[in-house]
Amino acid sequence: MASLGKPIPSVTPDMAGFFEGARRGQLMVERCDHCGTLRFPAHELCAKCLATGAKWVPVSGRGEIYSFNIMHQIYHPGFAGEVPYAVIVVKLEEGPKFISNLVGIKPHEIRIGMPVEVAFERLSDEVMIPKFRPRAHA
Amino acid sequence: MSNDLRAKCAIAGLGQTRMGKNFDHPNAMGFAAEAIELALEDAGLARSDLDGLLVNPGVTWMENAMASFTLQQAMGLTDLTLTATMNLGGATAGAMIMHATQAIAAGMANVVACVFADAPLRAPSPDKAKAGGGSAAAYGFARGLNAHYGQFGVNAGYAFVAQRHMHLYGTRQEHLGEIAVAERRWANLNPAAQFHDTPMTMADYNAARWVVEPFHLYDCCLVSNGGLAVIVTSAERAKSLKHPPVYLLGMGQGHPGGDPMDTLVSGAPLAKKSAFKMAGIELKDINFAELYDCYTFTVLITLEDYGFCKKGEGGPFVAGGRIGPQGSLPVNTGGGQLSSFYMWGMTPVAEAIVQMRGEAGARQVPRHDIGLVSGNGGILSTHSTLVLGASA
Numbered sequence: 433m434a435s436l437g438k439p440i441p442s443v444t445p446d447m448a449g450f451f452e453g454a455r456r457g458q459l460m461v462e463r464c465d466h467c468g469t470l471r472f473p474a475h476e477l478c479a480k481c482l483a484t485g486a487k488w489v490p491v492s493g494r495g496e497i498y499s500f501n502i503m504h505q506i507y508h509p510g511f512a513g514e515v516p517y518a519v520i521v522v523k524l525e526e527g528p529k530f531i532s533n534l535v536g537i538k539p540h541e542i543r544i545g546m547p548v549e550v551a552f553e554r555l556s557d558e559v560m561i562p563k564f565r566p567r568a569h570a
Numbered sequence: 571m572s573n574d575l576r577a578k579c580a581i582a583g584l585g586q587t588r589m590g591k592n593f594d595h596p597n598a599m600g601f602a603a604e605a606i607e608l609a610l611e612d613a614g615l616a617r618s619d620l621d622g623l624l625v626n627p628g629v630t631w632m633e634n635a636m637a638s639f640t641l642q643q644a645m646g647l648t649d650l651t652l653t654a655t656m657n658l659g660g661a662t663a664g665a666m667i668m669h670a671t672q673a674i675a676a677g678m679a680n681v682v683a684c685v686f687a688d689a690p691l692r693a694p695s696p697d698k699a700k701a702g703g704g705s706a707a708a709y710g711f712a713r714g715l716n717a718h719y720g721q722f723g724v725n726a727g728y729a730f731v732a733q734r735h736m737h738l739y740g741t742r743q744e745h746l747g748e749i750a751v752a753e754r755r756w757a758n759l760n761p762a763a764q765f766h767d768t769p770m771t772m773a774d775y776n777a778a779r780w781v782v783e784p785f786h787l788y789d790c791c792l793v794s795n796g797g798l799a800v801i802v803t804s805a806e807r808a809k810s811l812k813h814p815p816v817y818l819l820g821m822g823q824g825h826p827g828g829d830p831m832d833t834l835v836s837g838a839p840l841a842k843k844s845a846f847k848m849a850g851i852e853l854k855d856i857n858f859a860e861l862y863d864c865y866t867f868t869v870l871i872t873l874e875d876y877g878f879c880k881k882g883e884g885g886p887f888v889a890g891g892r893i894g895p896q897g898s899l900p901v902n903t904g905g906g907q908l909s910s911f912y913m914w915g916m917t918p919v920a921e922a923i924v925q926m927r928g929e930a931g932a933r934q935v936p937r938h939d940i941g942l943v944s945g946n947g948g949i950l951s952t953h954s955t956l957v958l959g960a961s962a
Contacts, residue, residue: 438717438718438720439717439718440718441714441715441717441718442714444714447714473714473715498734498831499730499731499733499734499737499831500730500733501726501729501730501733501782501783501784502780502782502783503720503721503722503726503782504779504780504781504782504783505725505781505782507720507722507723508717508720508722511720514720516780516783517720519719519720519721519726521730521831529829529831531715531716531719531721532715532719533719533720544733544734544737545737555718561715561718
């Protein structure tokens with residue numbers, strides 16, 4: 433079900449690989465061609481080795497809650513019906529952090545360290561985006 | 571070598587406009603000019619004495635890339651030998667003062683004005699147009715995916731860091747509340763504070779609306795229109811002017827990089843090294859501290875990072891009113907940015923000057939020989955430390 437009224441991310445060329453993976457239900461991050469360091473979102477440079485050049489690679493979609501907040505203030509009308517809602521930071525198994533929302537659980541039930549897994553949501557014909565849901569076991 | 575700059579320069583003038591819902595000027599630049607005029611008058615100097623101008627533009631004129639030049643022209647200043655438009659967020663005030671000190675000590679300038687100004691609040695209009703949302707609107711930008719997930723603004727990013735600290739160290743909501751309540755008690759003693767007339771108990775703090783958990787309304791700084799300027803000169807020149815000089819004894823910066831969610835550390839430990847060494851002081855020599863307080867949480871982290879307590883113990887440290895009036899470590903003695911006014915890094919600088927001069931009236935701390943001033947920008951991204959002294 434589309435999240436009506438919220439800003440729809442535009443698919444910029446540097447993020448095309450991510451959204452292609454998302455359409456296939458696959459979570460992707462960038463891997464530096466030179467040193468293999470993983471990063472998200474797309475960057476021109478690798479912060480580790482300063483090389484340009486990276487490929488989008490799939491990751492497992494598993495991680496744990498590294499941090500979260502609960503937003504009460506309405507910054508955008510698309511969220512007027514949702515406050516209070518939580519924004520989470522997932523530390524993926526492979527290392528990079530990913531900001532997202534958690535589905536299937538109330539904001540005040542979220543705990544740092546909870547294992548989670550990716551669950552894609554369709555926003556439009558072109559755009560599917562990752563959210564996360566609690567995972568049964570670590 | 572590292573204490574060559576110690577006490578070479580002093581703050582000789584302080585100019586502070588009325589703060590808060592001040593609509594005297596149509597834009598921030600007007601407040602900047604007024605603050606500089608007030609600072610010159612405070613020092614007993616004239617516009618023609620100025621040969622340096624350093625400007626930290628607030629959010630409403632941040633896109634003015636050469637604000638120092640725009641302001642120079644607006645104020646009719648000529649033959650300046652030092653100017654810059656600087657932005658390290660809340661660390662800029664300290665960084666401007668350091669830059670001025672280095673230039674004066676090098677013989678490149680003599681009298682340098684350092685100014686911050688902003689005007690995010692719009693005057694209420696007769697047709698009831700929507701009022702400006704202050705810092706919430708100004709910082710409410712979000713890009714790409716984050717906007718879809720509802721992650722907007724600095725509050726939300728800071729909240730991630732605070733939640734990790736609470737998870738790892740057991741820091742509790744009431745610890746943040748202690749900081750808010752202590753600063754409000756100081757503000758109640760400060761006639762220039764926006765919350766001067768409004769006391770706040772812990773119950774009031776808890777009852778206030780959430781902004782983004784774990785931050786209530788009073789965990790977050792105010793929004794203010796206004797301008798604040800200081801005049802930096804050589805120590806010798808300062809001695810000949812109107813007020814007792816506030817000497818710059820130690821200076822340092824710290825910009826850790828990486829992810830503050832991982833480290834839970836500001837730039838204070840890094841900045842402290844050069845600042846304390848230059849000043850020749852230890853922590854126990856500090857009589858009061860004016861610590862950058864965009865959030866209650868920022869004060870807590872900064873106290874840990876300077877070493878007033880161990881990492882993770884900032885919560886218990888502030889409990890029991892330790893940093894409030896009559897406490898053993900006076901912190902943010904004018905009410906800070908939580909309860910007096912939000913002039914970024916100039917808020918703690920201004921209060922330190924007033925305390926150091928012994929002019930703080932009802933809120934005067936009894937010992938004011940050595941003061942510590944911090945500035946913080948971004949989300950524990952940038953940091954400046956100044957050690958100020960009443961004598962050279």
